[in-house]
Amino acid sequence: MLEGKKVNLRVMEKEDLPLIAEWFSSPEVFGEYNTLRQMSKTEAEKMFESPLELKTFIIEKKDGNKIGFVGHFYVLHPAARQLEIGYVLLPSERGKDYCTEAVNIMVDYLFLSKESRRIQAQTDLRNVASQKVLEKVGFKKEGTLRKNFFRRGEWRDTYLYSILREEWKEPKILTKTVQHQ
Numbered sequence: 532m533l534e535g536k537k538v539n540l541r542v543m544e545k546e547d548l549p550l551i552a553e554w555f556s557s558p559e560v561f562g563e564y565n566t567l568r569q570m571s572k573t574e575a576e577k578m579f580e581s582p583l584e585l586k587t588f589i590i591e592k593k594d595g596n597k598i599g600f601v602g603h604f605y606v607l608h609p610a611a612r613q614l615e616i617g618y619v620l621l622p623s624e625r626g627k628d629y630c631t632e633a634v635n636i637m638v639d640y641l642f643l644s645k646e647s648r649r650i651q652a653q654t655d656l657r658n659v660a661s662q663k664v665l666e667k668v669g670f671k672k673e674g675t676l677r678k679n680f681f682r683r684g685e686w687r688d689t690y691l692y693s694i695l696r697e698e699w700k701e702p703k704i705l706t707k708t709v710q711h712q
């Protein structure tokens with residue numbers, strides 16, 4: 532368990548898969564700037580066992596309520612050590628800084644546990660909430676990837692953001708965990 536002040540990140544377990552399938556299949560939860568898709572529990576299980584090293588953490592409030600997820604995966608081959616993150620929060624829990632804290636925890640965790648020099652993220656050009664989350668955590672906008680993501684019937688441009696290890700400098704949230712190790 533990775534502990535923050537308002538939220539914790541807990542590694543997704545098989546028991547979470549029905550909920551994950553429900554969230555992936557809900558246009559409201561996944562948001563208007565993500566792929567419209569329908570995912571069965573069986574497909575969620577396949578994703579869980581994927582060799583792509585996609586790793587998902589459930590975002591939980593301090594009372595244990597599950598309010599979203601943040602995941603990371605290798606952009607190319609794991610040997611290239613290029614990490615990308617993605618995140619989703621339930622609509623009723625947005626705008627309370629939970630996602631910003633979850634991304635801060637994820638960035639701390641990745642730089643502390645992996646040798647990667649950069650972590651990247653992509654957002655639809657119109658997804659201002661997501662861009663604000665990244666900027667608050669210290670990500671910088673690198674540029675626009677043209678027509679690289681198919682969403683809701685059209686190819687969309689995305690902004691590519693990244694944070695480098697030297698920009699991160701030190702853990703922001705996981706300092707307590709580090710002292711205890």
Ligand SMILES: CC(C)(COP(=O)(O)OP(=O)(O)OC[C@H]1O[C@@H](n2cnc3c(N)ncnc32)[C@H](O)[C@@H]1OP(=O)(O)O)[C@@H](O)C(=O)NCCC(=O)NCCS
Pocket residue numbers: 560561562563564565617618619620621624625626627628629630631632653654655658659660661663664
């Ligand atoms: C992106 C998402 C995770 C952000 O979650 P969140 O809980 O709202 O994030 P936070 O509260 O930590 O921060 C959001 C910031 O964006 C701002 N914001 C939210 N909606 C906005 C909008 N439509 N226009 C401008 N700013 C907006 C908030 O005010 C806040 O900024 P502030 O702290 O300066 O006030 C959430 O909107 C979501 O799950 N969307 C659907 C899935 C998605 O798009 N995921 C990202 C894929 S790249």
